[in-house]
Amino acid sequence: MKNTRNLFAVLISSLVLFSCSAEKKAEDGWTNLFNGKDLTGWKPVAGTATFEVVDGAIVGAAVAGSPNTFLITEETYGDYILELDLKIEHESSNSGVMTRGQYDPAARDGKGLVYGYQIEADPSERAWSGGLYDEARRGWLYPLDLNPDAKSAFKMGEFNHYRIEAIGNEIKTWVNGQEVAYVVDDMDQEGFIGLQVHSIRNPEDAGRKTTFKNVKIQTENLQPKPFNKDVFVVNNTLNSLTEYEKANGWKLLFNGQNSEGWRGARMETFPESGWTINDGILTIEASDGGESTNAGDIVTTDLYAAFNLAFEFKLTEGANSGVKYFVTLSEGNVGSAIGLEYQLLDDEKHPDAKMGREGNRTLASLYDLIKADKQGRFIKPIGEWNKGRVVVTPDNKVAHYLNGVKVVEYERGSQEYRDLVAISKYAKWDNFGEAEEGHILLQDHGNKVSFKNIKIKSLK
Incomplete structure (x- = not known):
């Protein structure tokens, strides 16, 4: 009888501990997507790579x-916080985690995409781990x-959280x-969660x-973790800033409604x-292809020294066309105002691409000075939006970016x-x-070019 009572007590204690543990898990809000034993709740798609526990x-x-293969959750998720550990042991093993992933089973002749x-x-x-790539759609975001x-x-060869x-x-x-x-x-x-x-x-x-x-994963009572550092935000909403961007000193140079902050050069x-x-x-509308001979360039009413400038074109x-900076309007020249220029150009169709020295008049170049070192896969086609960026630090270091990739760097005055x-x-x-x-100047070169999401942050 004594042993039975002891066994009963142990059983009750175990149930209490299990109950406490379950309550703690519920309070914590996390749900395990992988049970550690088998692939219940997951399925492989789009390729023939293997997955095992x-x-x-x-x-x-x-x-x-095999093409890229994904082990995806059978369930889909909207808002959530996901955590996992991932290890890669060889440089050939590029991988990733699909976030709100999508799947078309009929694509690629029924092989799925x-x-x-x-x-x-x-x-x-x-070393772009943690970056965001739009798989099989827009490319790098x-x-x-x-x-x-x-x-x-x-860290290669280690579990990364x-x-x-x-x-x-x-x-x-x-x-x-x-x-x-x-x-x-x-x-x-x-969308689903996917492991690549x-x-x-x-x-x-x-x-x-x-x-x-x-x-x-957590899907309820979400508590976003703030970014403490000043990290650049890729904001694809139209002419808007997040509270995080505003707190870090960003402001819109174009409000999307009127010409406030701009005037003719x-x-x-x-x-x-x-x-x-x-x-x-x-938009600067098309005219006759002449340089600042019609509507003319426009410039910001404010002046800028060191800055981080982002824009879409x-x-x-x-x-x-071009985006110019350090424009003083003091040269007394005719035509477009003088300044350092982030070149905007159809490299295939405009003759300026073949002029200058060694390609230094092509898209995203420092016009007539330094050729942009860019790869075709990071350039959106004519008629689609591209993202430009110019960063000038207080020590006169300058960089041009095209769709998030650095393509030019130099030092003013060196x-x-x-x-x-x-x-x-x-x-x-x-x-x-x-x-x-x-x-800051937007150029009228007689061709139709459009701009949006123009924002700037002064640097000190």
Whole structure:
């Protein structure tokens, strides 16, 4: 009887402990998406890479000849916080985590296609882990050139802890506690979670493994984790800023409604014709292809010294334009006002691409001075929106970005810079591009070009 009572007491204690544990889990709000034993609740799609459970972890293995393969949840999710651990053991094993992923089973002749937001796991020298890639759709939304400090967060051959917040139209990521990507986008509001085994180029890399474990999710009573550092935000909503951006000193240069903050480069008011504002888009309409001979350039009413400038632009076929900075309006020249220029150009159709020196008049170049080092896969076609960015730090270091990738860097006032100016069209102006401050300018070159989402932050 005594032993029975003891056994009963142990049983009651165990139930109490189990109950407390369950209550703690409920209070914590996390749900395990992977039970540590089998792949219940998951299914592989779109490729033939294999997934199995080994020692409480999901192990994916690459297969020669297979496209990207995804192990996806059978359930879909809207707003959530996801955490998991991910390990890559070889540089060929690019991977990622689909966030609100989408699947078209009929695509690719019935083989299926996964597309949508993917949080990157990049073991290559590029080191863009934690960045946001739009799989099989728009490509890179947040390459880590936008947040280079985060490139060192991912560790090859070790488990890396990922945190992904998808709440409303915001997606934020962390790798091993490091703040990585911040994207505001409204393309998908719900979808599956997916674990990727990437295709491989070399057959000898077949069998290379990517391992996932501790996959858990919160879907209720979400408490977003704030970014403490000043991280660049890719904000794809029209002419708007997040509270985080405002708190970090960003302001809109174009409000989407009127010409406030802008005027003609050669006049005190905004041009009465030529420049239009419709549906939140600022456009210089086509005329005769001449340089600042019709509506004319427009400039900001304010002056800027060190700054972080971001903008989106859409070119028409054969178009030429530019975004200039450190424009002083003091040169007394005719035509377009003088300043350092982020070139906007249809490289295929406009003859200016073949002029200058070694391509230094092509898209995103420092016009007539430094050619943009860009890859075609990071350029959106004519008629689609591209993202430009110019960063000038207080020490006169300057960088141009195209769709989040750095393509030009130089130092204003350096000997190398002055040597380039000396052999350029700007040689006749003393101290060209070295003013302490100047206007931002949008150029009228007689071709139709549109702008939106123009924002700036002064740097100190």
